[in-house]
Amino acid sequence: MNSQKAMQSQNVKSKWKLASLFFIIVVFSAWLMVACSAAPSGTNLAGFADGAQETMIAQEVSATPASPVEGTPTPLAESAPSIPAPEVTSPEPSGSIAYISEQGGATELMVANMDGSQPVTLTHDGSDKNNPVWSPNGQQIAFAANVGGNWDVYMVNISDGAVTRLTDSPAKDWWPSWSPDGSMVAFESYRDGDFELYRVDLNGGNLFRLTNNPAGDARPVWSKDGQWIAFVSNRDGSSDIYKMDGNGNNVQRLTADTTPDGSPSWSADGQWIAFTSWRDGNPEIYRMRADGSEAQRLTSNNGRDDYPIWSPDGQSIVYISGESGAENVMMVNADGSSANPLTAASGNNGNPNWSPDNSYLAFETNRSGADEIYITNRDGEVIKQISLPGQSVSEPVWKP
Numbered sequence: 001m002n003s004q005k006a007m008q009s010q011n012v013k014s015k016w017k018l019a020s021l022f023f024i025i026v027v028f029s030a031w032l033m034v035a036c037s038a039a040p041s042g043t044n045l046a047g048f049a050d051g052a053q054e055t056m057i058a059q060e061v062s063a064t065p066a067s068p069v070e071g072t073p074t075p076l077a078e079s080a081p082s083i084p085a086p087e088v089t090s091p092e093p094s095g096s097i098a099y100i101s102e103q104g105g106a107t108e109l110m111v112a113n114m115d116g117s118q119p120v121t122l123t124h125d126g127s128d129k130n131n132p133v134w135s136p137n138g139q140q141i142a143f144a145a146n147v148g149g150n151w152d153v154y155m156v157n158i159s160d161g162a163v164t165r166l167t168d169s170p171a172k173d174w175w176p177s178w179s180p181d182g183s184m185v186a187f188e189s190y191r192d193g194d195f196e197l198y199r200v201d202l203n204g205g206n207l208f209r210l211t212n213n214p215a216g217d218a219r220p221v222w223s224k225d226g227q228w229i230a231f232v233s234n235r236d237g238s239s240d241i242y243k244m245d246g247n248g249n250n251v252q253r254l255t256a257d258t259t260p261d262g263s264p265s266w267s268a269d270g271q272w273i274a275f276t277s278w279r280d281g282n283p284e285i286y287r288m289r290a291d292g293s294e295a296q297r298l299t300s301n302n303g304r305d306d307y308p309i310w311s312p313d314g315q316s317i318v319y320i321s322g323e324s325g326a327e328n329v330m331m332v333n334a335d336g337s338s339a340n341p342l343t344a345a346s347g348n349n350g351n352p353n354w355s356p357d358n359s360y361l362a363f364e365t366n367r368s369g370a371d372e373i374y375i376t377n378r379d380g381e382v383i384k385q386i387s388l389p390g391q392s393v394s395e396p397v398w399k400p
Contacts, residue, residue, distance in 0.1 A: 093360045093375055093384060096399040097353075098122075098132045098141050102371075102392040109143055109156065114355075114362070114375060114398075116386035122156045123163060130395065131175055136182045138399045140202070142166070144174035144187075153187050155202060166204045173198075177220045177229075179246065186210065186220040186229060197231055199246070210248035219262070222246075223270045228290070230254075230264040230273060241275055243290070254292035263307050266290075267314045267334070274298075274308035274317050285319050287334065298336035305330070307350075311358050316378075318342070318352045318361060329363050331378065342380040355398050362386075362396035 098111045106126035112119040123129070128146040135141070142155045151172040155164045167173040171191040178185055179199075186199045195218045197210040211217040215235035222229055228243045235242075236253065239260035244251045255261040259278035266273055274287045280297065285305045288295040299305040303323035310317055314334060321330045321341075327348040332339040343349040347367035354361055360383075361376050371392035375384035387393055 093355060097362055097396050099373055099396045100129050100394050103390055112386055115384055122161055132395060132397050133176055133178055134397055134400055135178055136180055142176040142185050166200050177222055179222055180224055180226040188218045221264050223266045224268055225270050232262045265308050265310055267310045268312055269314055274310060276306050298332055311354050312356055313358045320350050342376055351395050353397050356400055362398055364394045
């Protein structure tokens with residue numbers, strides 16, 4: 001499966017005629033636009049493990065491109081020189097990317113320039129780690145780590161590498177999510193015998209319980225304005241999406257279906273939530289208003305579509321799809337139009353993360369047999385690789 005992208009080419013034919021000796025200039029120009037529109041495929045599942053909703057990562061997609069659309073030729077004025085149209089290019093990708101690196105049995109959190117240069121190891125305990133998330137100001141990274149056989153939430157300063165343990169419980173604490181003002185981290189915890197949601201200050205103090213329900217509450221995601229936390233719960237018998245304010249009050253059920261809904265993702269303006277639902281027989285990507293209204297199906301495939309992530313400008317959504325049996329990254333417009341594959345390689349491709357300027361995505365892949373990180377533009381063209389020799393790297397996260 002190969003993605004096709006919009007192209008512009010100019011064919012110029014010229015004849016010269018001059019009265020008696022020369023030819024008069026006649027120039028014709030034609031533009032051919034090739035539209036690439038692919039229907040996405042995939043699924044997303046929200047199920048509970050140990051009482052918590054666990055999102056099932058999706059797999060590959062296959063898509064059939066649309067027929068080329070031919071534009072109307074526009075002749076240039078007589079005697080006018082042929083001037084090529086300016087080439088529109090994205091700015092060179094820049095910034096830092098954090099990621100998880102495994103080498104020789106030790107797993108650490110690292111950060112490097114987006115081209116892989118100047119890698120810095122931020123942790124030094126060798127324990128399993130996952131879900132790194134940058135603070136809104138880009139000065140810290142929160143993450144979960146299994147130190148001494150127990151998962152807790154930690155934070156590391158980028159400037160000096162100082163690590164702060166934010167939670168200390170004999171039960172599992174993980175899935176950190178920053179408040180937009182950078183003052184708190186929400187997370188899910190099994191310390192009460194089922195998964196509940198908590199928040200904590202950056203020094204590990206003022207631990208505050210946000211949910212109190214015998215069912216599982218999981219996957220907290222703050223809205224961009226900090227007013228709401230979306231989460232997944234099976235408190236009403238099925239996995240559904242809810243929201244509450246930052247103090248755990250004003251809980252609202254946003255989906256009410258007998259099949260699982262999960263993986264909520266806020267749009268930048270806080271007006272929409274993208275999510276995954278099984279309501280049509282297999283996991284597909286949907287969006288709804290922040291109050292749960294106007295639910296709209298964005299994908300329609302036989303495979304799994306899962307893990308939607310809004311672009312910073314709110315215009316696009318990337319997700320993981322598994323139409324052909326291996327995971328690939330897809331991108332679709334926020335209204336469900338123009339779904340296109342960004343990866344089409346063998347092996348699995350996942351964990352996409354947007355650059356702050358909307359122009360690029362980082363993702364992990366094992367297409368070469370090793371776990372690596374690649375950078376692609378919005379057309380799916382791989383332009384950078386930040387993998388390091390001898391290391392398995394995953395979960396890339398772009399600095400805001």
